[in-house]
Amino acid sequence: MRELRGTGVSAGIAIGPVKVLEEARQAVRRTVDDPRAEIDRFRQAQQVSMDQLAKLREDTAARLGEDKAELFDTHRLMLKDPDYVEGVEGLIQSDKVNAEYAVDATAQRFAAMFAGMDSPYMQARAADVQDVSRRLIDNLGSGAQAGQDGRPAIVMASDLAPSQTAQMDPTQVLGFATSQGSANSHTAILARTMGLPAVIGLGQDPRPEDQGLTAIVDGSQGLVLIDPDQKTLESYKIRQREFRERVQLLQELKGKPTKTKEGQEVHLYANIGRPSDLDAVEANDAEGIGLFRSEFLYLESEDFPTEESQFQAYKEVAQRMGGKPVIIRTLDIGADKQVGYFGLEHEANPALGYRAIRICLTRPEVFKVQLRAILRASAFGNISIMLPMITSTKEVDQARAIIDQVMEELRGRGEDFKEDIQVGIMVETPASVVMAPELARKVDFFSIGTNDLTQYTLACDRQNPNLGQFADPHSPAVLRMIRMAVDAAHQAGIWCGICGELGADRDLTATFLDYGLDELSVSPASVLPVREAIRAR
Template sequence: MIRIKGKGVSGGVAIGRLHFYENRRQQVERRHVADAAAELARFEAAAQTAAQQLGALRDRAVGEVGESGAQIFEIHQMMLEDLDYRESIADIIQRQKVNAEYAVAATGENFSQMFSEMDDEYMRARAADVKDVSDRLLRVLAGQGDALIGGEEPVIVAAGDLTPSETVQLDKGKVLAFATAEGSSNSHTAILARTMQIPAVIGLGAGLDRRYDGVLCAVDGAAGELVVDPDEQTLAALRQKQREDEEAEALLQSLRGQENVTKDGRHIDVFANVGSVADVGLALQSDAGGVGLFRSEFLYLENSDYPTEGEQFAAYKAAGEILAGRRVIIRTLDIGADKQIGYFQLPKEENPALGYRAIRLCLDREEMFKTQLRAILCASAFGNLAIMVPMVISVEEVRRVKTLLDGLKAELREQGVKFDEGIPLGIMIETPAAALIADELAQEVDFFSIGTNDLTQYTLAIDRQNAQLESLYDPHHKAILRLICRVVESAHQAGIWVGVCGELGADLSLTETFLALGVDELSVSPGRVLAVRRQVRACDLSRREEILAAIGR
């Protein structure tokens, strides 16, 4: 028996035979061509086929992991359409009079190297995406179909690494788990694996040897370990762990339809965060009380131009109708930072996390913003909708939004268009500035929702995607909890409610603390709704004063 340590990126235990997947990377030769125009046409045809494949993959991913999980294929489509990328390939073909395969391979290597040398960890992780797009083009040029993973019987798939395209094609009926020698926990592949609930361990290194192909193995995603040829005692322990996981899931399912109420009678709303209309169904399946964060970015990311009012109206209306009276909080456009869209033509920034994004961008591009607000207002006649504005730092910003809304409401009344006259307006508290003036902001809006991801990195001055600072990134820091406490107190004094929609909302070690602080709502990923409900029902707030004292309140 051999234990190989790696990093678990998707929990659960899987036991089965190891099957090594061969990444079908092309061996590319440089060939002179007499007709560069014909070779360029070959590339353009291959790019068109690759785009069709990515579209089909996106549709499949939507069905398995929802719109937000499928966004990687939209990103790949944008990479494929990127002018710099395509012009580089065309330039090599035309200037050097070489075959399209060589031009694609050379460009892919150059762009991948450029990404891998960037300071930002998220951007470094995109190097694998460039390789994925280039490999797809090479397969098309070679006349090969899409790579598929999995044999006739369920296996644990092993590889040096798996691209997002390969991961989403996993036949969940045949693949028990995957184990890779390389990989990043910040990669889209890891995110997809977690969303698809496939156990996964990455970073196994040279220990993941091909001589183990066909050998009975076990992947323990929680422990971040691959066990090769486990003995009977180890197998028994792992199977017991599987049973415990299944029992825990069954217990969670038994909480469907139950209230989110503590032992001493305190009630809290548990809502779901979703990335699109397709994900709204996941919120219903998870028995969430509503949608606490509807990310509207997908409407912009999946389009080649600004989405029309009609397109946006249809999406917001559908979300409201699906939830059938449950609240849907639509966050207005949050583009910028790590979410870039070509047709927005955003300027390059040295520090985009602190730059031109979210409400700053929307108030600067007022007509675009008014189109979105009008679509939400019109859709509010068909469901229980609310509007939430991200990245607010001042009262003036909120008042500008309210002025725009008042003008749009007046237009709709004049045109005889029905809408919810009392549609709630809220803001996200995700900057220290907003937290410190929460008492003033609370006089302007109907609710707060605390975005803990950005609030943490801005308060601690730590990039949460920088691996070198991982040991310092502490979302439990007293400074964060004190700011949250201040926000809750300000909200309640003004008679408005406050929620948490960042990743901390699903941190079960903080559930009791949030309840003690007086948080009214927790909005988490659909898969975490029942786990949070279980934790809420286990809480007894008789320790409230002790908890508050521990954070200095």
């Protein structure tokens, strides 16, 4: 048994086989005696990959819709592309090299070609050819590709990018364990949204030989056990059952008001990234959606999502929530959420760079597509718009001007929408806190993004695991920022909530109640535990 310790970021216990997600790596070059046999190996791996992609396409279409499944059609076409196949087989034949190296070398050449093109769409194909080639190399290995046996597994990796987590099938994941990451990384946020145990910051990359071994992830204690002995395994099965029983007891809070013993009421909403998260929202009795992270619609797409595809997603959420509030954050791309087809330049410090509202205001053609979709969907439910990364009243004025332009366009098209739709902002920078009194007079609500507010207030990169001891969200500086934003909102007569991960921190529930916060929006799995804490106050 091997024991790894890190930081628990999502409570619970997962027990199951390990699925190792390895980072892209260059294949080792070997000389082969029989190029013909090596070409046969390549063709066999090619067919296995085609079959896998066909299954992934079928599953994705059923789960997320036809538009999301088109990615796998693109990958299958690449696998059969004559130039690509000729490049691999020609290299094997001429240089007498192993198939893994030939695939890797061909992929690098094609990726460089795509990346050098002027079109952002074609530049994004560089990532596709790399992805297809990694699949081929995996299938050229001695073992089956991770996760292809249909068994749900514990995902282990050095770290997970938002684009990776966005395309994961929740039914195939039991828990997460990563060697890097932070409590506010997107791996952690995804785990909490899905209600799955997760440990980050283990300090050791997963070993390839761990693939398929039984593991235990204790998200409460920040502990991962690889290949546990029978006594340990049985002990954790008991703990797992007890945790599930505790979760079941919380179900008794469904339908009960989120109100303190003295009658102070707080709206308790949920954070989501896609319509499929609504099952968890409904199962945990959230009173609304306090944060719809719309950028996941972009992360899951191979090109800019159309107005119609976005409209259908927003409409589905609005209708299923049945008149309950649905707050949609406009796209927050940039920083650690990179999307190839946006064609963003590399930045030395992307957290302080071109992201969120800055992209929307300088690329209004992208912003308007999303706004049209949101406004059209507002005719089917109680939708509000939330603008991220606001630092000045000028940005709010510019965004509202674009919203007004889009409204006029929709009137001209004869489209129905909510004319009095509420527009709020994320308070997640020190500038927005300092300017809160002025900002509050221009918007309908504040929602405090504590993840970024902590990062910017304490000057600690939220993705840097080495800063965990310094990036303290309980810092008096951060709490004072929150209190200032709440007071400014109330003085202007608007409501103020929290949609960052700190909203689920029950050690601070009493503090937030004292501040007079009107709303808390948390991961679906945290709704009932937070309701319990509020009702106990």
